[in-house]
Amino acid sequence: MTLESQLIKKSYYQMYINEHENEQPIRVLGDAYQEELQKDLPDLTSIRFAQGEIYFHNRDFEAAIFKWENIAGDLELWARKNIADAYYESGLLSNAEDLYLSIDTNNLTLKTEVALQLFSLYIERGKLEAAVEIIKRTIDSNPDYPNVTTIARAYFEEQQDWGNAIELAVNEAKRTDSLEWYDTVNSYVQKGVTKNLHPNYFLQALFELYSLDKEMFEQLTMSLWNSYKNEDSYFTWLKEVNQLLFNLDISRNSHLQLLSNLHHDTYFGLINGNFVIKTLEDLVPDLLTNWLRLAVPKHTVLVSAAVLSWNELFPTSINMSIVNEAENLISETECHINELEECLTLFEAITNWAQMHDMGENNRLNWVVQHLNDFDTHHLLITGFSGSGKSAFVNNILGEEIQDSPTTSLVMFKDNEDLNIVEITDQETVSLEDFTQFQERMDRRRNALESIIEFQQPFPFLYEQKLALIETPGLNGSHQDRYEVLQYLQMADTLLFALDANTPFADKEKAALSQIQELAPDLPIHFLLNKMDTIVNEQEAIRIFDETTSKIQSYLPEAQVFAFSSQYERGQQLVDLKGFIQSIKDTRNLADKRLAKLLFFIRTTISRLLQKRIDVENQLIESVRWNEEVVMKLNGALNQFKDVQSQNIKAITRSYRAIKESIQNEISISVPKLLQECSELIKEDSNFSTIHIELNDVMNSRIQEYLEREVMPKYYASLQDWINNGKEEFEQGQKFLNEIAEGLNSLYGEERIKIECDFKVLDDWHRDTDRMTSRFQLEKVNILLRNTPSQFLFKSAGKLFGALSQNKAMLYNKYKAFVKNESYSESTEIVIERFFQQFELFEKSLERDITMFFKQPLKILNEAIEESLAQITTNQDVLKKMNTNPEMFRDPLTLFEVRLRQFEWTTVAGKGVQTIY
Template structure:
């Protein structure tokens, strides 16, 4: 046992013991006595050993006394042991102070002191100090026994994963021990390493690569998955791929797990979630590394991915890597389920489009569904106009269905029931009957169906028995050019039957069309139907025409078949021959061919969605402009309505005021007359003492009678006429508003505005007119009892002289003269004020009532303006978003296109033919 081990275990005293000696106290005591007497012995060493014995026997005070008197090289150890004694006695503060005061160059003693301090701090609950001292111990002497294990256990216990990971990384790099790499991997598998920036592990991975490549692959896998879906994921991809790019890994080694990880990650990155600016610096290195180590099960995908990416982004991948991919792709095992991958890609594009609120269209869904039906052969029937294509189809179907030149693509399918549907990008529509179908396909009547497919299902033995679908497209134009529908559906068809006219078969124009078809769809089988053969009256000549046509056709298409046919001949033999001919065309459908067609339509879908972006932007611009115009027009309508309301308010109020003015004029003219006529009550024998009371009563009675019997009926009649005129005026307003709403609804294309006025005001006016003219409670007017000077004088004279009969004549004349000569205008005014007060209040309410009449149109128009402005704001925000971030829409489609191209390369490799 070395001296340091003895000092650590406090067994230094054993160096003084002879073999078989069992009493260290006696032996050390004798040695101390001898040395003391001799004066030459190292008494400090003996005291140090005695302290150990006392310590083991828990006599800590004696041990401390001995160790305090050690003054040789063992003094630092003695101080450490003294601190141990205080530790055992529970005097932790004293122990800590002594431990910290020890100054030694011995790394062992330093480590022991650190471990003791570590334990002391743990006992004190001073975790932060314990952390500091154990980290210092590891840093100073990591090879000291158990120090790293103690540190690791401490970090793990307190879930200090940062320190634990740092310890594992440092120790793995320092020792290159599998154990520490495995510990670090376990942390990564728990997701604990994601808190570190990825570059932190680069050196560790580089060391591990040189130590153990299997463990390297496992470590990379654990770290990779730990960073997945984290903020620093792309940083990890950049850092690792840069590191791995400079390592000498290759396909000769086994990298199956890492190769699978590359494939999974690549597909994850190009699924449309990320933008190109995030991927452009990651994907090239990722693909370069992937193809460098791709095992046989991933080599096909890796090489196809490299070729697809380099085509889309030239110069992003080195030519050496691209050449490697080109060589590898044709020597890789193709065990992929191309159909599943293609359909998954289609579904992912559709899902993405729907998330962007862009309808991918029913047409593409229908086409893909039809292509997945491997039991049905799609036969495209084509030909130039006038060759009898429609007649041939009608004869096959046994019904006269095609009667006019078509503007749509029609797919005839055999089924138990007849059903006709239109499949367009926007909608699926079922036709109610055959007449509606004919209108839809008539290009002269309807050109809105040009991009739609008509699916015509009907009971047809020849279609059902042969699992055949006939595709009819618009005929080729006289300009020798194929129309868009025909070109597009060449890729939908499994074969093409070109209809020729027996009177002039296989013309130069038809040959040019065939060459165009061959160029556009080089793998599409093409056969020919020689129609109108019945118009050749000489059978020998007809046979010669058939043979000549067959020879000329086979110069262009050696495998093409030519079938002579008459659409007007209904013989059973011809029908049987035709059935046999069609059956011969209907060869088993190769899955690779259908996959290739699906990929073609996926590419069309991507282009369609790219065009949609332009359409959406254009639509937003047009929508904003249209809404701005609508807002201006609506505001103009509001101004018109305001002017109309003010005009009608003035007009209706003016006519009402005219009625009242006429009544005022009437009363002003007739009330004074009625009151003056009351002079007939005055007689010479009248009682002039009370005549003024009688006159006042009678005047009031006659005035009231006139108002009741004459004025109110006339006023009622005038008000009824006024209400009728107002009704006409307000009805004109409603008619005007109906025209406005019709105009706006025509522009909106729907019944959005209803500018209905509130005619209830007329009912209210009728009720009020009836109420106000049904009877007036008029207060008696003081006509003859006023205290005017003349009346006072006259009434005084009556009372004074009325008792004398001889004075009656004089009073008679005076009273009569007075009554007849008064103007009574003030009385008339008083009566008018009483009578017309409710009418004047009514007049003041007319403006409010007319406002109520127009209130709903104002509300509707103002609400329409607000909604239009809100829509403008929303559209402008959407347009700004589109224009400022076009990559959010275009980049995913670019990545879908890359993935599509990858599948196309896989399809090419399956055929073993290289296409640049």
């Protein structure tokens, strides 16, 4: 054991007791001490140092410190370090720290041991920052010291101090070329604790690891790649790692399977429609270049196709040497990919993207793709002009009258155990309950071509021939009309064109066939010569058949012709037809041809989505313009409506007040006269002391009778006339509003605005007027018992002089004159006030009632305005977004086109099957 090892382990004392193993160390050192004292110049340093170690191991720290305090020479600093250790073990941490820090030495071992003790002490005292600093400084100065990096790593991991842990692992991996440290780095990456670090942090380590161990290089690269995948720094990582790979000596012979898979997954992840081209244009070329350099055999064709397709859409973005290499590889290498699966994956990605961006469900297209994936069934498409008899031919094959009218939708007939009829539109698939519903769909004319109908039931002929019949509507109308009918032409494996034997193969048929060949140049076309029973005789029928066949084959040499008549014996015709169908079935390279059709529908989908983007923008612009026009007209209608409402309020309330004023005037004239006429009730023999009381009662009675018998009926009749006039006003208002609604609905193109006023207001008025005029009880009015001066004197005189007979004549004349000549204005006003008191609330509510009559129309118009304004705002926001970032829509479709071209490179073009555009 070396001296330093003894000093570290405090076993320096062993040098004194090697020959005295059976004796107590203290005794041995005591004897040595005494022996040294006998010398002329004793040197007790070594012995005292060794004694201190013995005391320390026996936890007699005070004695140990005493022995070490006066050590000088080479052992002095070690003795000081040991004293600090003793303080540490005694729990005197502060003293120990001060003593450790006082040790200034160039001895790297002592310096490291002191540092490690300080590290442990700082941890125990909770001085974690100091602990980190001291251990990092120790690693910098003496990284190879036993266990120092292991201690540091364990501490950093315990504290979850991943920054320092990662730094330690990366630095040690580079310094030592230790795969164990690289594995530690990889474990940190997989924990997810490195993803906040800049990607270039690991590049040098990766560079060095590549020459050290390629398998570990792949594993660490893959871990880093995946850790950055969902982070903001992902694209930075891709740029950095691409540059790193450029600087490495990589080839396909390196067999870097993991890296090849990473490039495959990353490339397809980048072009899945979630990123704009501006983000990818500087990234993808380098990615593809590196992928081509390291691609494993199963990826060679795929990456070559990716390079070529990217270069087609973005010329010069990839070095021409790489492009040339890709061309050579794709022509020389056998393809090992599941073409159909990859194609369906692309189609699904496009339709999912379209759905996420509100570009429609593409339900019909999904249906088409599903049937193209059915390789067990041959698709025979039957088309022709209306009147060619194709529906009768279909009925004959199917064995029953399926169709009794011309087809208006594309219909697929397919064998199935049970009856199942569905209608497929872009938005949904709807089950039709029975044959009647199917026939209703066949009878329609509007928007019929916007759906496909699939008719399934047991069809023995179709089952035997493994056949599905696809019948189109008649090819009538213009070139564009025919295109609408033939838009699903690529579904067919074979086309059977129906001809009328009476006018076979005329110019219109040639024009339609030319369009079909343009749309589907590889589609085999054969002919059905129909209505042969209408030919006058068999010889003429043979002549027409031969001439028609000759004309057809001069135009389409491979075409065959089958003669058919619905009047011929069905059994024999089916036998002949079976042979004919077997002869025109072409099952060679069916999978490749179906794949080409799938790629056609994918390309069609991309084109339609690009056009739909333009259509959507135009529709939004038109919607904004239209809604602005609607708002303008609605506001105009609203202003007119408010005028009508205001006029109704004025007219009806004015009419009511006129009636009220008329009644008031009549009462104000009639009541005074009625009261004055009460003077006739005064007689000379009347009791003048109570006459005023009696007269007051009679006057009230006469007023009550007058109001009930004359005023109230008249008022009731006037109110009924007023209500009827109000009804006429309301009806005029409703008529005017109906005209407004009609104009607005004409603008909407549908019955959206339905304005209905609340005529129940009239019922309420009838009820209220009936109730208020049915009976009236006038509260007794104090007519002659009032405390006016004249009445007071008059009543007092009656009481004073009424008992004197000589004064009765005078009182009689005075009473009669008073009652006859009194104006009764105040009493009349009281009567009028009390009479109309119950009508006050009714009058005050008239404006509210009329407003309630118009409430619903007002609400409807305001809601329509708010709806249009909201639609304008929404559409303008969408337009702004579309115009601000047009690439957000265009670029994903462009990238889908890159993927499509890639598949065309790897599949169709490589097999000699013509690509369909």
